[in-house]
Amino acid sequence: xxxxLSLRAxxxxxxxxxxxxxxPDGYHEVKMVMQTVSLYDSLRLKKKEEPGIEVRTxxxxxxxxxxxxxxxxxxxxxxxxxxxxGLFIDLYKKIPVAAGMAGGSSDAAAVLVGVNRLFKLRLSxxxxxxxxxxxxxxxPYCIMRGTAxxxxxxxxxxxLPPMPDCAILLAKPPISVSTRFVYGNLRADSLPxxxxxxxxxxxxxxxxxxxITARLGNVLExxxxxxxxxxxxxxxxxxxxxxxxxxxxxxxxxVFGIFKDKETAGRAGRKLxxxxxxxxxxxxxxxxxxxNGRR
Ligand SMILES: C[C@@](CO)(OP(=O)(O)O)[C@H](O)COP(=O)(O)OP(=O)(O)OC[C@H]1O[C@@H](n2ccc(N)nc2=O)[C@H](O)[C@@H]1O
Ligand SMILES: Nc1ncnc2c1ncn2[C@@H]1O[C@H](COP(=O)(O)OP(=O)(O)O)[C@@H](O)[C@H]1O
Numbered sequence: 001x002x003x004x005l006s007l008r009a010x011x012x013x014x015x016x017x018x019x020x021x022x023x024p025d026g027y028h029e030v031k032m033v034m035q036t037v038s039l040y041d042s043l044r045l046k047k048k049e050e051p052g053i054e055v056r057t058x059x060x061x062x063x064x065x066x067x068x069x070x071x072x073x074x075x076x077x078x079x080x081x082x083x084x085x086g087l088f089i090d091l092y093k094k095i096p097v098a099a100g101m102a103g104g105s106s107d108a109a110a111v112l113v114g115v116n117r118l119f120k121l122r123l124s125x126x127x128x129x130x131x132x133x134x135x136x137x138x139x140p141y142c143i144m145r146g147t148a149x150x151x152x153x154x155x156x157x158x159x160l161p162p163m164p165d166c167a168i169l170l171a172k173p174p175i176s177v178s179t180r181f182v183y184g185n186l187r188a189d190s191l192p193x194x195x196x197x198x199x200x201x202x203x204x205x206x207x208x209x210x211x212i213t214a215r216l217g218n219v220l221e222x223x224x225x226x227x228x229x230x231x232x233x234x235x236x237x238x239x240x241x242x243x244x245x246x247x248x249x250x251x252x253x254x255v256f257g258i259f260k261d262k263e264t265a266g267r268a269g270r271k272l273x274x275x276x277x278x279x280x281x282x283x284x285x286x287x288x289x290x291x292n293g294r295r
Contacts, residue, residue: 008040014100028183030152034141034148037168043111044090048086051086055089077123097176147160163209175228177228220250
C-alpha cells in the first residue's frame with residue numbers, strides 16, 4: 001500500500017485576461033486564456049499515523065499552518081472523508097510567490113490530486129475541481145492544466161489546442177502584488193479596451209504563434225502598472241531585446257515575454273538582471289499535459 005507520493009505543481013501565465021463585469025458578491029467575471037509553463041514547485045506527501053497536517057517548506061517566510069493553501073487543501077479532504085490519519089507535506093517552491101503565476105493555487109491543486117490518490121478517495125477530476133474552487137478561483141484550472149479558456153470567476157473551463165512551442169522569459173520584480181488589491185481597484189465598468197480573447201482562441205486553433213503574440217492583453221495591467229511602473233520598464237526591455245510580445249501575467253507583477261528561441265530570451269534576461277529590474281528570471285516553455293496526465 002502506497003504511503004507517500006511526489007508531485008509537481010506547475011505555474012501558469014495568462015495569455016489573455018479580460019474582465020466582463022463585477023458581480024454582486026465582489027468577484028469578477030473573467031474571460032482568460034491560461035497556459036501552464038514548465039516552472040514547477042515540488043511536493044512530497046507522506047501519510048502519518050497520528051492525526052494533523054505538518055507542512056515544511058524551503059521558504060521561511062511562507063506560512064506552514066492554515067494560511068498555507070496546501071494545508072487548507074489537505075484539511076478539506078481529510079475532514080470531508082473523516083480520515084483519522086495525518087499528513088506530512090514537504091513543499092519545495094521555485095515559482096515566485098505573490099507573482100501572478102498561481103503558485104499557491106497550483107500547490108493546492110497538487111495536494112487535492114495527491115490526497116485523493118494517497119487515501120484512495122475515488123473523487124473524479126470534476127469532483128476535485130468543484131472542491132478546489134472553494135479555496136481559490138484558479139484552483140480548478142491548476143487541476144486541469146495545459147491551454148484553456150477560463151470563464152465565470154475562472155472555474156468554467158474549456159480545453160484549447162496547445163500553445164505552439166516557444167521560449168518564454170519570466171521576470172518577477174522584487175515587489176509583491178495582492179490579487180485582492182488589483183481586482184479591488186479595477187474599474188470594470190469603464191475599461192478603456194478589451195483584449196481579443198476570441199481571436200486568441202482562433203490563433204491557438206491555427207497553431208499561429210504570431211497570431212497569439214499579436215493578441216496578448218491583460219486588463220489588470222491598468223491597475224498594477226500605474227502602482228508599479230517598473231513592470232512597464234520590464235515589458236519595454238523585453239520588447240527592445242527580441243520579444244515577439246511581452247505582458248504582465250495575472251494580477252502581476254511577473255512579466256512574460258514570448259521569444260522564438262531560448263538564446264534570445266536568455267540575452268534579454270541578462271539585460272533585465274544587469275539593469276536591476278528583476279532578480280527572479282527564468283526561461284521556460286509552454287507545458288502541455290501528457291496523455292496520462294500524471295504529475
Ligand atoms: C488574477 C488571476 C488570473 O489568473 O490570477 P493571479 O494573479 O492571482 O495568479 C486570478 O483571477 C485570481 O485567482 P485566485 O488567486 O485563485 O483568486 P482567489 O484566491 O479566489 O481570490 C483572491 C481575491 O481576488 C478577487 N477575485 C478573484 C478572482 C475573480 N474572478 N474575481 C475577483 O474579484 C477577490 O477579491 C478575491 O478576494
Ligand atoms: N503554497 C503557497 N505558495 C505560495 N504562497 C502561498 C501559499 N499558500 C499561501 N500562500 C499565500 O498566498 C499569497 C499569494 O500567493 P501566490 O499563489 O504565490 O500568488 P499569485 O496568486 O499571485 O500567483 C502569498 O502572499 C502567500 O503568503
